[in-house]
Amino acid sequence: MTPEEKTAFERRRRARNWAILLTLVGLVALFYFISMARVLRG
């Protein structure tokens, strides 16, 4: 793998890891708000 390919590989991996993190945080927020809405609705 050339240095350029290695850089591109690392950039793609970093972007995917950020996407996973944001997805997980989004899911936590979603479950939190769903729970609150259901509790408040009774």
Place this chain on the structure above:
Amino acid sequence: MSGATVENGGAQAPPNASADLSEVSDWFALLKPRVMTLVVFTGLVGMLVAPGGIHPVLGVAAILCIAIAAGAAGAINMWYDRDIDAVMRRTARRPIPAGRIAPGSALGFGLVLSFASVAVMGLATNWVAAGWLAFSIFFYVVIYTMWLKRRTPQNIVIGGAAGAFPPVIGWAAATGDVGLMPLIMFAIIFMWTPPHFWALSLWAHGDYARAKVPMLPVTHGARETRRQVMIYTVALVPVTLAPWFVGFSGLVYAGVATLLGAVFLAQSWRVLREAQDETGRSLANDAAARATFRFSLYYLFALFGALAIDKLVFG
């Protein structure tokens, strides 16, 4: 986000020639975002016009589940159809045939999102909506993609039901029930799908022929396809007026539906009468079919938009 990321993305994993080539955008593309737009919109309208209303947070969660489920079904569809996608010009650059995402990873991605969307829908709203959501995924993946698509030119007619479920699911999410009105909305999208898709297939028939997919223009020719576009449009227009007939919608909706129907009929008439050779192939670069396909997209947005406005504004 996927198995591929984990397989190749460990901290100690040395980058090599077979490194994962996927971008985040490739995973997003697996979800067929353009199809998702229509699914989300019709699902939202089904939810908004349902009696009783829904808590906004739960409504957003339900719409998110509908979108994710549609995307998941799209990802599994791309996994199954990767062989024909590779030979069709329109789809050859998709992430799987282009080699940027491994087929198994795409399947895993689709399955995980399918189960997650159904589970969250059930927990956030009710299990009637979750059941309809699960059935819509099953219908698109198994009935349409695996069973009908490669076997019959009626694939679009029956398979079109898969895209017609969102308003039913939206309605069920708000009410926990399914009555006459969501079934009418289902019928509208069901009847709209054949002229919409066959208009596209008129100019994409070369792709389908290469992939040996028995779309109507491939099996019965362009002339018959033009006739069927006209027939289904004629059948569609009275169905779109059904919300007014049953007293659910008022004159605003009826007027918009009539106007839109008249334009759609005129477009389909242009497709039928366009300059063509003896087999029905266009001599005008399929201009009428392209215009009808584009219009049909706006048509459904405008029709469902009118349904929502009529109910929410004019009550």
